[in-house]
Amino acid sequence: MASGKQGRQQQRQRKQRVILVAAVVLLVVVIALIAGLTTFLKKYSSSKERADYTTHYNLSQEDEMFVIFDNEQMEQKGIVQDDEVYVDYQIVHKYLNKRFYWDSTEQVLRYVTPDGLINTTVDTASYTLGKDAQTADHIIAIQRDGEMYLSMSFVKEYTDIHYEYYTDPNRVVISDQWDEVTYQSIKKKTEIREKGGVKSPILADVKKGDLVTVLDTAGSWSKVCSQDGFIGYVKTKALGGEQDVLYDHNFTEPVFSHISKDKTINMAWHQVTNQSANANVADVLGKTKGVNVISPTWFYLNDDQGGIASLCNQAYVTYCHQQGVEVWGLVSNLENQDVDDTSVFSVTSSRDNLVNNLVAEAIKFDLDGINLDFELLPAEAADGYLEFIRELSIKCENNDLVLSVDNYVPASYNSYYDRAEQAVFADYVVVMAYDEHYNGSDEGSVASIGYVQQGIADTLEEVPAEQVILGIPFYTRVWELTPVDESNPSDDEAANERGYTISSEAVGMSEVDTRVAANEVTLQWLDDCGQYYAEYEYDGKTYKIWVEDQKSIGEKLDVMKDNHLAGASFWKLGYEKNTIWDTIVEYMNAE
The missing domain is CATH 2.30.30.40 (SH3 Domains)
Structure with a gap:
């Protein structure tokens, strides 16, 4: 009996152990399922985590804001001060309105309007418009950590934009x-x-x-x-x-007036390098026909403070006026290589001095206009140069002076000259449609017809035809190709590769005739260049000339006529043959 009882007890214990094991297994399975479900939910369910705005938008100070312009977050920031939104100047200048010009050296803000020049500094609501004192509703510009920020309500007065300010986090959304x-x-x-x-x-x-x-x-x-x-x-x-x-918006784009001549402009540049050369004006003009504007090279930048050298001559101007010819004095940056163009244009006091010096000379000598010929400007000078044109245009208009600006043919490397912006303020934009090939380049035409046509076509994408003057060369280049001595190679690897060195000189039309005749060259017309071509051998060297003459000049003047341009200008007096003026007058009268 005891043995049977003990057996039943053992059976119960075994069942209990089985149940316990099953319960443990079940518990483990349940725990595993819960853990798996948790992992699954954790992996695939949506997070409720909120972004840390301070970190995400890199807002280090409470009054900072991020800026959205046309659905793009800007790198620079904005600031909220006294319930006014201020945006970094770099954003304003690059994306909203490039006419706001900040001189960080002298801490001056400028803006040119049809009513005059706005002038102000940081941390003030006061400004001048022309000679009139004005006061804005808020401080116009503030400065922090070396950066300048502009009041958006002030910017909006002169800019076709709309914007909204939001909090949590601070941000401004701007659109044009x-x-x-x-x-x-x-x-x-x-x-x-x-x-x-x-x-x-x-x-x-x-x-x-x-x-x-x-x-x-x-x-x-x-x-x-x-x-x-x-x-x-x-x-x-x-x-x-x-x-x-x-x-909807009610913004009215500003309209800047221009001086526009009611005649086709027949302009010629006169290179004057000293006062005695001014005495030749009667002889120089006497060889021309139909010229109604002459542009003597009278001014050049002479220091970094806006000082100029001047070769103005009253007798010269008086004689031209007696002949019915206007005088547009040319100012250049090519003569004094020690001058820092960027400094002259970007520093307000230097730019003001340059404007005032030019206008004072123009008034003193009764000039009719100013012709700007600033070449080889570095990209960093571009903003200041455009501001110089804007500010000079105000003084020119107030004194009835024509303002014209010389430009290269448009190309990607000189796009910062911004001809479209020039045309808003200058009266005429001159396209120097030459130097297609130049001293130091491979041989070729100075101004092939395709180069001229393309240069004008590209300019007309930025500038109205009635403001465009076509610059035409009276000169050409004589290219000298000298074989490389294989026993004594040149230092120029390109010359060694092609087998000859290249040099050139600029010559006038009569000199070309002389060389062609002396070497008994038969000219060949090139349709693709719109020019005659000459090639000859002399003293073991090859000479190549793409000729400028009546026919090639006529082809270029066709570009002027076909595009209804304001006129043409010629570089330079003294390089032409007298007979070329018959061709020019024919085109000018036709216009």
Whole structure:
């Protein structure tokens, strides 16, 4: 009996152990399932983490803000001060309105309007417009850590933009887009996240019906910009249809007046390098026909403070006026290589001195205009140079002086000359359609017809035809090709490779005739160049000339006529044959 009882007890114990083991196994399975489900949910469920705005937008101070312009976050920041929004000058100048000009050296802010020049400094609401004192509603410009920030309400007075300021975080959303702007609506409540993916922190919540601009779509996520300036990612399936929003505005673009001659301009540059050369004006003009503007090379930059050297001569001007010829004095930066162009144009006091010196000379000697010939300017001088043109234009207009600006043919490397902006302020833009090939380049034409045509076509994309003067050369280059002595190679590797060195000299039309005749050359007409071509051998060297004559000049004047330009100008007097003026007068009278 005891043995049977003990057996039953052992069976119960075994069952209990089995149940216990099963319970433990079940518990382990449940724990594993819970852990797996937790991992699954953690991996695939949407994060509720909110973005840290201070870190995400790198806002180090409480009054800092980030700036959105046309759905792009700017690198520079803004500042909120006394309930006014201030934006970094670099943003204003590059994206909103390039006519705001800040001189960081002398701490002066300038802006040219049709009513005059605005002048102010930092930390003041006061400014001058021309000679009149004015006061803005807020401080116009503030400075922090070496950077200048401009009042957006002041900027908006002169700029075709609209903007909104938001808090939490501080931000300003600026746009220059008007009329109909296309958005996409949000079709269900969702979030804009820092990056594509449900685990990325949330930047902002958006609700059904909110509008966003879609910047990019890649699979299940789309990069968007909300109307209040959050740029991030939403699920593509949350986007609805397109919706157009109409923005109205009442901004009136400023209109700057111009002096426009009611005649086709027949202008010629007269190179004058000393006072005694002025006495030759009667002889020089006497060989021309139909010239109504002469531009003597009278001025050049002479120091970094805006000082100029002047070769003005009253007898010269008086004689020209007696002949019915206007005098537009030329100012250049090529004579004194010690002058720092960038400093002259970027520093306010130097720029003011240059403007005042030029206008004072023009008034003193009764000039009719000023012709700017600033060449080889570095890119860093461009902003200051354009501001110089703006400010000079005010003084020229007030004194009835024609302002013309000489330019290269447009190319990517000189785009910073900004002919479109020049044309807003200058009366005429002159295209120097020559130096296609120059001393130091490979041999070729100085001004082939294709080069001239393309130069004018590209200029007309920026400048109205009635303001364009075509610059035409009276000179050509005689190219001298000297074989390289294989036993004594040149230091010029390119010359060694092609087998000859190249040099050239600029000569006038009569000199070309002399050389062609002396070497008994038969000229060959080149349709693609619109010029005659001469080539001959002399003393073991090869000479090449792309000839300028009546026919080639006529082809260039056709470009002037066909494009209804304001006229033409010729470099330089003394290089031409007298007979060329018959061709020029024929075209000028036809215009």
